Amino acid sequence: MVEQILNFLSIAFLLAGGIFGIIGGIGLLRFPDFYSRLHAAGITDTLCALLIVAGLLIQAGIALPSIKLLLILLFLLFTAPTASHALARAAIVDGVKPVLVNDSNDPPTSAEAQAGESSSNT
Amino acid sequence: MTTVLVITAMAIFLTMALALIRAFKGPTVYDRIVAVNVFGTKTVLIVAIIAEINGHYDLIDVALVYALINFIAIVAVLKLAKQRDLATAGEGDITDG
Numbered sequence: 759m760v761e762q763i764l765n766f767l768s769i770a771f772l773l774a775g776g777i778f779g780i781i782g783g784i785g786l787l788r789f790p791d792f793y794s795r796l797h798a799a800g801i802t803d804t805l806c807a808l809l810i811v812a813g814l815l816i817q818a819g820i821a822l823p824s825i826k827l828l829l830i831l832l833f834l835l836f837t838a839p840t841a842s843h844a845l846a847r848a849a850i851v852d853g854v855k856p857v858l859v860n861d862s863n864d865p866p867t868s869a870e871a872q873a874g875e876s877s878s879n880t
Numbered sequence: 881m882t883t884v885l886v887i888t889a890m891a892i893f894l895t896m897a898l899a900l901i902r903a904f905k906g907p908t909v910y911d912r913i914v915a916v917n918v919f920g921t922k923t924v925l926i927v928a929i930i931a932e933i934n935g936h937y938d939l940i941d942v943a944l945v946y947a948l949i950n951f952i953a954i955v956a957v958l959k960l961a962k963q964r965d966l967a968t969a970g971e972g973d974i975t976d977g
Binding site: 769 | 881884885887888890891892894895896897898899901902908910911913914915917918921922924925928929931932937940941943944947948950951954955958961962
């Protein structure tokens with residue numbers, strides 16, 4: 759009985775983690791500017807890792823591998839937000855502008871940061 | 881149970897493919913770094929899942945080390961892309977807070 763409940767929980771965690779991963783990938787591909795892409799990637803990265811490692815933890819039971827999985831989980835929980843923060847800060851110091859609702863008829867301003875590459879328009 | 885693990889692995893592979901497309905498209909260097917960061921995190925998860933599928937629990941050590949190296953690599957590449965030099969601590973450094 760307990761075995762079945764744990765199995766069900768583990769399956770639910772693993773599938774939810776996979777779905778969140780795909781959602782994050784689609785957001786990373788389709789969102790219009792850098793900061794919204796970072797939002798999609800950063801949040802789902804943390805959540806997907808948490809859910810999948812939790813599912814694997816339930817499968818592994820109490821053993822040495824689950825301690826290592828717990829270490830991976832702890833480390834990912836600390837580093838994923840830190841990396842996102844460093845990326846956002848580096849981008850905003852470098853002058854990458856977020857796309858706002860008001861200037862939606864302008865070309866995306868994130869292209870200005872690499873004006874040398876995309877000087878063909880205008 | 882193996883079926884669920886394989887389905888999850890497929891979902892993660894799909895996510896890695898989407899991240900690779902973003903890494904190739906750009907347009908700024910930061911987009912590419914975000915995509916590579918997502919790719920690295922998903923690599924850690926896929927290694928852990930493969931360890932669970934075929935019972936080679938030694939592979940979890942590989943996942944742990946990959947998670948450690950991935951973070952350092954992202955921060956180092958970010959600093960290299962921004963400062964053009966790993967030794968300087970100039971204005972607006974990413975480690976300023």
